Amino acid sequence: MEFQILWFILWGVLWAVYFMLDGFDLGIGMLESFLGRNDAEKRVIINTIGPVWGGNEVWLITAAGATFAAFPTTYALMFSYLYSVLLLILFALIFRGVALEFRGKVDSETWKRGGDIAIFLGSLIPAMLFGVAFANIFQGLPMDAGGYHGTLLSLLNPYGLLTGVLFVLLFILHGALWLTSKTDGEISKRASIVADKSWYLLLIIAVLFLIYTASTTNLYANFLQSYIWLIVPVLAVVSLIGIRFFAARGQYLKAFYSSCLTIVMVIFSAVIGLYPNLVPSRTDPDYSLTIFNSSSSIYTLKIMTVVAVIFMPIVVAYQIWTYRVFRNRLSINDVLKDKESY
């Protein structure tokens, strides 16, 4: 197999795993202020992601780093073209991280309220803007011989905003399912209600997204050319229905796994639809950034492959292991008696 294709697959996997993992952190961040009725409850909610959110966020760093190393031209142009969006995502992630770490460190109403706002916005903004950014990539960026012609406002077009809402709902549902299976009592019950209701909302938005995608992007072309790949979006739909299926039976952990699969399959579908582009051009196809015209040299890709083959399995192994260490449900008592918790 060509190394560019291998790295394209890995690129898709890194983004998919990032959204699968940090997706529920972002969901938790958006839900914390609304599902926690008092400080103790809020602490329980953010402590469910306490040990793992940092490791989850590294998938983003790695996705960006892999883009840089494997497709430097795409990294350079994508990151500079999406300057303002990435800047807002950066600020939001900074606030989220700092607020999660520092919220519990000062016993003051104002401090904690500030922390809650930062956690909420620091989760909502990245969820929304990642959707906007990817939607614009699906549509193709306005780039040609004259360079880049977009602005922050042109990125916030209806399709971009719709995809942003889609991401927000995906992550709220994902976070609510996580919370339902990681807590007990009232919080778990409230989270399950959010999961149930947000599913229907997500379904409506997803249908709109699929229709809009057909009219404004070229993502379907690859699937129409070889039907075999349709298995991926079909799995996305099946697992989306699976969420409801399991949730209706009260099996929220299975519903959560189903939601993981949904997110991964959604990202995979998009990546297959993009192939061989990483960032298509809307104005002049000759200026599309493909995996072939924007990749590193084969030598560099080989080195990177060796590194990935050796280290990624190790990373996956110890991350799964830490999830197992912290697999139990959290109650208010656990959090109140643990001095190291958030």
Next chain:
Amino acid sequence: MDIVRLSRLQFAVTASFHFIFVPLTLGLSILVAYMETRYLRTGDEMYRRMTRFWGRLFLINFALGVVTGITMEFQFGMNWAEFSRYVGDIFGTPLAIEATVAFFLESTFIGLWVFGWNRVSKRLHAASIWLVAIATNLSALWILLANGWMQRPVGYVLRNNRVEMADFMAMLTNTYGWLKFFHTVFSGYVLAAFFVMSVSAYHLLKKNNPQFFKASFRMAAAFGLISSLLVFIVGDFHAAEVAKTQPTKFAAMESVWDTQKAATYYLLIIPDPGNERNAVETIGIPRLLSLLAFHNGDAEVKGLKEFPKKDRPPVIATFLSFRTMIALGMLFILLTLMAYIISRKDRLESSTAFLRIMLYALPLPYLATQLGWIVAEVGRQPWIVYGLLRTSDAVSKSITPLQVMVSLIGFTLVYGLLVIMYIYLLSRFAKMGPDDELQAIIKPSGI
């Protein structure tokens, strides 16, 4: 201002802020890991309290190091797209490896360490902070190999209108990168040692928990003494490597205008770049400059006039930063040596003047590390990759001055707020002392 100036300023601001947190993380992780190991070995409750107390301060610092680090990775693409496109084939690799090999390890095991006190065995818990310490230092290695490549590009070919990797091992074994790595991590250890000694001095002056803080101080003094000697020794080799590979930077560091053999080292120099000379040059030590530069008293040191004006770095900033850093480095050896002797003789509590010096000396290692980066980065100008790519050719073409102006103001405000919170939390927790039984949560007084 133009995009190049604004982007440089933004990179300088974000990198300097990031490097407020990094050196303490590098050093304190090792000290905390050592404390927990002592607890594991001896079962002495004091070491557990030490691990908790210093660990808590470590975590406040660690969080900010992580969030400000993401900015660095994104900025190469956002502001320096031409740089990223031109050298990404070789420069992207160490960054991606850093994330894969080091950053995952660091972030996953810090979570386990913080939340795992009662969930994993003591041995595993201590192992996880060691993994964090190793990972942060490993992270520094990859970043500094990347920076080392910008200073002394090796193992590349010019092909397909860009720089492509020809020899990965050459980058991996780049002497420049390794010297920079050791110089940087050792300076982080010095800073961490001063941090521990400063906080301990505060409590010893107040006679809080003398046993606890004397033990902490003693540990840090030994660590600091070894590290400040190592910084200095590696620094000497590092400067010699600069003289060999970056003659313009070396000439600016020492403010040498004319090429000369058996060059004299002047203790006092006032550069006069306008007239391409030094206004004052006095107290000379014959042949010392040649000796420092090439470890040979007769060697020829190149002067700035040897190079066209457009290839010279700013002299004043490079020269003053370098001289001040060296002076501070010597002071650190002196202070840590005194700290070591006084703490060994168990005379800390009565040496109140010395404790006061150590309490207020804390900003100095921070200053020294910042100055070191000014020498490294300003001294490399006008190049972003020495001899290969000019900084002015490296900036993104698609961004506007307004965009960068807004982001620069944004970063300054956000990071300013972070630093205020950082100092507030760190000083409150540091002053609170080690007794977790008193409840770690701050009761605010008058906010």
